[in-house]
Amino acid sequence: MTSDELGFEGVPFIPDRNDGTPPQPSTGPANPCGTSLPAPRAQTGAPLIGDMTEAVRRAHHAVLEAQQAMQDVLLAQAESFTTTRADHPAAPAMSTGEPALMHELHMAHLADGDLCLAYGISTHCTSAQVRPRLPRGDLLMLSRSSTGVSKKADYEVGMVVETEFDVPCDAWFCHQDGSGGTPAVFFMESSLQAAAFCGVVSGVHLEYPDDDLCVRNLEGHGQVVRDMDPRGRTVRQRTTLLAHSPMPGAIIQRYGYELELDGEVFYTGETSHGYFTAPMLARQQGLDNGRRMPTWLDTQGDQDNVRRLDLGFDKRLGEGRLALLGQVDLVPDGGTHGLGYLRCTKEVRADDPLFDLHFLHDPVMPGSFGVETLHRLVRAFALYTGVTEGITAPRFTLAPGTRHHWAYRGQILRHHQESTFEIHIREARRTGKHLFLRAEGSVWCDGLRIYRVDDIVIEARPGHEDGTR
Incomplete structure (x- = not known):
């Protein structure tokens, strides 16, 4: 059994050092669940496979307990925010002052954690590992939303989902552009991620609960209305569900979108996302029906x-x-x-x-x-x-x-x-x-x-x- 096989939740397993230096016992605080993880035993050489497996099992159990504790907090928080006034001092808010039903923590879980935590409703858990997710880290371009995730599949054509993205002052995509401009990556990712979130809000994540379900962009068009510098400002993303087309092994949705800065629209367009089961995704044949076309x-x-x-x-x-x-x-x-x-x-x-x-x-x-x-x-x-x-x-x-x-x-x-x-x-x-x-x-x-x-x-x-x- 390799170290990669012993990893879990996307985190690689790191075995004891084998350079003759014994590992140091843990002196840190207890984990968020209130239980302490066992300190690694001091020894030289690689640990026995059985010990490694047991350590992974215990650590994984602690992670699951921590996730459950966080889910309880988020459920209580979501209930509080949706039943109190918009000016509740504890409620996250959009830049316009309206309550944000989902914020940075939810977006991070949509990208990098247990989807149940992001949705805030335990009945949305599925048995499949792959679900529609947002990008991770600094590729994530959603900060909050005034719309919560649907508890049921409700594909109401015409529904509007409003989200926001707080662009850092030193945004990597502007800093690394090379000429001081705003690259296409920003325009596309900030609008397409909002569209994918609109799909989740409408209930796509509830489909095919026992199968892996991938989200892929299929096509679209966009137009820069005016040249604006987004750095250090909040982009407001307004996404409208234009069409919903279910089919065996897939769902196709079409969206219209607008991006705003300080109330001014600077980018508009339409796009289509496909939500595919693994067998349907594997049927992709390229743009030329599977034929190998040479370059010019x-x-x-x-x-x-x-x-x-x-x-x-x-x-x-x-x-x-x-x-x-x-x-x-x-x-x-x-x-x-x-x-x-x-x-x-x-x-x-x-x-x-x-x-x-x-x-x-x-x-x-x-x-x-x-x-x-x-x-x-x-x-x-x-x-x-x-x-x-x-x-x-x-x-x-x-x-x-x-x-x-x-x-x-x-x-x-x-x-x-x-x-x-x-x-x-x-x-x-x-x-x-x-x-x-x-x-x-x-x-x-x-x-x-x-x-x-x-x-x-x-x-x-x-x-x-x-x-x-």
């Missing part, structure tokens, strides 16, 4: 004008989590429109931290990062073909007033080997010191085309040398 460059034979670029360390294209490019093939006059083409191929790393954030027990690469990679390729085209000449420290953003579309028909999982990204430039237009680039792109996983994005419109405008707005 693969169909061209030998090309004399292909430029090979190593862009992994160009901070203008993003850093940290948004350093999404590596080896890139650039054909300045290539692509289906003859205006420019780029392709990037990357190894899928099983240890990529994004798998741990999205989602617990159901790790899948966020589709928004695939879309973001295509946006980065458009930015690379601008920087490496000279079309930004004369624009000081260009700042890249989604162009306001334009609508981008995406479709997903597959997923990138830990066991996959390679992902490929390509974009075709459709338009390059310069107005003074503003550059507009329009493109379309696709994403492949192990040779199967799984994402398509149309009407990627990037605007470049003069920025600041330090990357600030």
Whole structure:
């Protein structure tokens, strides 16, 4: 039996040290349940398997007791908040002052804990491990909601769910953008997570209680209405259930959404989520009905004008989590429109931290990062073909007033080997010191085309040398 097999609740089991140093007895306080865990026995060498198993069993029992205690607290809290006035001093509130029936703790449990605790109703427990969840850690972009989770499946078309996201002043997605802009990842994740929460609120989590049930975004479109800096502000997310379509092994829901800052709408769109049992999810065949379609460059034979670029360390294209490019093939006059083409191929790393954030027990690469990679390729085209000449420290953003579309028909999982990204430039237009680039792109996983994005419109405008707005 390995240490991984002895882990539980997503936490790896750490055995006694085997370097000759005995483990130190625990001197900390009792656990939240009021019981103390047994101190590890001092010894050298690896412990017996039986001792390890017993230690895991005892620790797991303590976790379950702690979860039950927390559930009791949340149930009492939820009852108090829903039966008292909105100005009750203990009740969390939305930015508008109305009561928040779910807050940061509930959202964290929707992402990272026992779903019963998040729902606040013990009858919502299921026997399946995989359930619709929110992303974890700093990828989570929901802070509170004025709507509680439904106690029954009630898919009322037209229902509106309002949530909020408190954007940190040093939000990673702005800090790591590389040009001082707001990346597509923020627009997509902050709206799509709110849509998934709307699905849970309507009761999707109650379906297929004995089967694993995964949530996947299928397609959508979005439009930036105005360019606004979200850092240090509260984004209000308004999601409307537009359609509910049950089918064997799956549920499809369509949503409309608006994002607001200080009462001003800055992003709107529609999207569809699928809630799939494992057998239904396994039937995904990509965008081309299971056919292996080559990239454009693969169909061209030998090309004399292909430029090979190593862009992994160009901070203008993003850093940290948004350093999404590596080896890139650039054909300045290539692509289906003859205006420019780029392709990037990357190894899928099983240890990529994004798998741990999205989602617990159901790790899948966020589709928004695939879309973001295509946006980065458009930015690379601008920087490496000279079309930004004369624009000081260009700042890249989604162009306001334009609508981008995406479709997903597959997923990138830990066991996959390679992902490929390509974009075709459709338009390059310069107005003074503003550059507009329009493109379309696709994403492949192990040779199967799984994402398509149309009407990627990037605007470049003069920025600041330090990357600030």
